[in-house]
Amino acid sequence: MRDAKVYNFKRALPRMSWHPHNLYNLWRRSYGALEKVTNRVEYRETLNWRRWTAKTLLRAYHGDYINEKIFKRWYLPENLPDVRPPEASSAESTVELNKWALRDRPAEKAAKQAEEEKRKGLAPVGSLMFSEVERRIDVVIFRACFAHSVYDARRMVIHGSVLLNGKKHTNPNTRLAPGDMVSVDPKAIRFLQHRPEPAEDVEEEADEPTATSADEEVLEDAAEDAAEEETSAEVESASEPSEESGAASKESRAGKNSRSSQKSSSYALPGSDLTPFHLPPYASPFIFIPAYLEPSFATCSVIYLRHPTARPGYSEIPTPWDADGEVVRLTWEWYSKRRMRIRSKSQLARMPENRQPAVASA
Numbered sequence: 001m002r003d004a005k006v007y008n009f010k011r012a013l014p015r016m017s018w019h020p021h022n023l024y025n026l027w028r029r030s031y032g033a034l035e036k037v038t039n040r041v042e043y044r045e046t047l048n049w050r051r052w053t054a055k056t057l058l059r060a061y062h063g064d065y066i067n068e069k070i071f072k073r074w075y076l077p078e079n080l081p082d083v084r085p086p087e088a089s090s091a092e093s094t095v096e097l098n099k100w101a102l103r104d105r106p107a108e109k110a111a112k113q114a115e116e117e118k119r120k121g122l123a124p125v126g127s128l129m130f131s132e133v134e135r136r137i138d139v140v141i142f143r144a145c146f147a148h149s150v151y152d153a154r155r156m157v158i159h160g161s162v163l164l165n166g167k168k169h170t171n172p173n174t175r176l177a178p179g180d181m182v183s184v185d186p187k188a189i190r191f192l193q194h195r196p197e198p199a200e201d202v203e204e205e206a207d208e209p210t211a212t213s214a215d216e217e218v219l220e221d222a223a224e225d226a227a228e229e230e231t232s233a234e235v236e237s238a239s240e241p242s243e244e245s246g247a248a249s250k251e252s253r254a255g256k257n258s259r260s261s262q263k264s265s266s267y268a269l270p271g272s273d274l275t276p277f278h279l280p281p282y283a284s285p286f287i288f289i290p291a292y293l294e295p296s297f298a299t300c301s302v303i304y305l306r307h308p309t310a311r312p313g314y315s316e317i318p319t320p321w322d323a324d325g326e327v328v329r330l331t332w333e334w335y336s337k338r339r340m341r342i343r344s345k346s347q348l349a350r351m352p353e354n355r356q357p358a359v360a361s362a
Contacts, residue, residue, distance in 0.1 A: 006064075006151075013060035014320045016142055017149035018283040026320055029057075054330035061320055062130040063139075065154070074352055075132040076335055080125045123310040124324035126332050127317045131308050134292075134317055135175040137164065137182060143318070144295040144302035145287055146184045148191075148280060161188035173352035176304040180355060183301040191278050291316050 005011075007021035012034055014026045028034045045053075063071060133139060138154040141162065147153035156162050157172040163183040164174070176182070186192050279287075289295060292309075295302040308316040315323035322328065 013057065013064075015061060015064065015149070016139070017151070018280055018286045019149065020280075020282045023282050023285060029320070051330045051334035054327045055334045057327055058130075058319075058321065058331045063133045063136075065151070066133070070352075071133075072335065072339055073347070075130075076339055077129060077132065078339070080128055080332070122324075123312050124315045124322075124328070125310050126328035127315045127319055127323040128308070128310055129328075129332055129335065130317055130319075132175060134290075134308050135304070136172065137162070137169065137174045137176055138172040140176060140182055140293065140302060140304055141184060143290055144182075144293055145289065146189055146295075146300065146302070148283075152190070156184060156188050159188070161185040171353060175352065175354045177355035177357045178304060178306045179357060180304045181301055182304070183299065186300050189300065191280065192276060193278075194276050195278060288318070290318060 006015055007017075007019055007025065009021070009025065009028075012025040012028045014029060015022050059068075059071070063075065066075065134143070138150055138157055141147050141153035141156065142150040147156060154172045158170055160168055160170055161184060162169055164176075165181055166183070290308065292304070292306050293302055294305055310316065310323070317323070319328075
């Protein structure tokens with residue numbers, strides 16, 4: 001990891017990670033002491049400073065390990081896409097045309113559709129500025145829940161533990177095309193590895209206190225008295241079977257078996273058929289799969305189905321901030337004035353791999 005203080009509590013910048021410190025920073029930004037700093041009502045700073053702060057918050061989560069110059073040149077789109085349906089742009093003209101043609105029912109239906117579109121509002125397309133970052137192979141591995149963080153996913157790719165369409169791939173900057181399949185070596189996934197069984201018996205034996213010589217004498221006298229009582233009881237009831245002793249022995253055996261079964265169930269043995277599954281603590285808020293991915297946990301692979309998009313009131317790109325909020329809007333205003341548009345031949349030669357879907361020849 002390049003930045004050793006990536007989970008710094010003072011900066012409190014959310015990252016693509018399952019780390020408990022990252023969850024704490026996210027809570028501070030959402031509900032804690034830094035909520036007022038993130039969502040200000042009264043602004044005393046300049047507009048340029050607010051845009052820079054919003055850019056810092058968003059870039060800390062979306063590709064913080066990507067150089068700013070490289071991000072602006074290769075990953076930032078030239079404009080935000082229009083995700084409105086084709087009918088929404090011509091809804092008003094359709095209503096007027098139906099009224100002029102004395103078609104009341106189609107006019108009422110078109111008017112209701114136009115009102116519904118206005119009620120839903122526009123799609124949060126601001127978050128789509130990071131759609132190229134979501135295409136990266138390391139980000140896809142993290143989104144498919146095969147790595148604890150995007151840094152671990154990047155390390156998997158570099159160390160050769162990832163296959164792209166069945167071939168070994170070691171370039172984490174590759175942007176996938178729809179239909180690409182990424183496979184991860186199960187030995188590289190940390191929460192699928194066996195954990196050593198804790199040495200509880202050794203600790204219990206070590207914790208038992210040693211008896212002194214006086215205690216030993218008392219114990220010997222008590223054992224002799226108990227032996228005399230047992231012999232007298234056996235002489236009296238020699239002909240009767242001891243049912244109680246048999247039941248006690250069965251209970252003791254059952255207790256031992258239950259303890260051994262609990263130990264074996266909590267820790268899967270290396271020779272068993274069960275796959276170990278040990279999630280890190282506090283990882284449940286981050287366990288989700290985006291709609292544009294189709295993972296298979298049985299084979300440790302994921303298929304990149306399509307590029308992420310947005311709908312009214314919903315964005316497919318996961319982000320800790322409001323997809324249509326002020327942080328995203330100010331970030332786009334910052335980059336819209338500082339975008340790198342010139343790409344020379346030498347720069348095009350250094351462009352990260354951008355895979356395109358195969359076109360079927362006629």
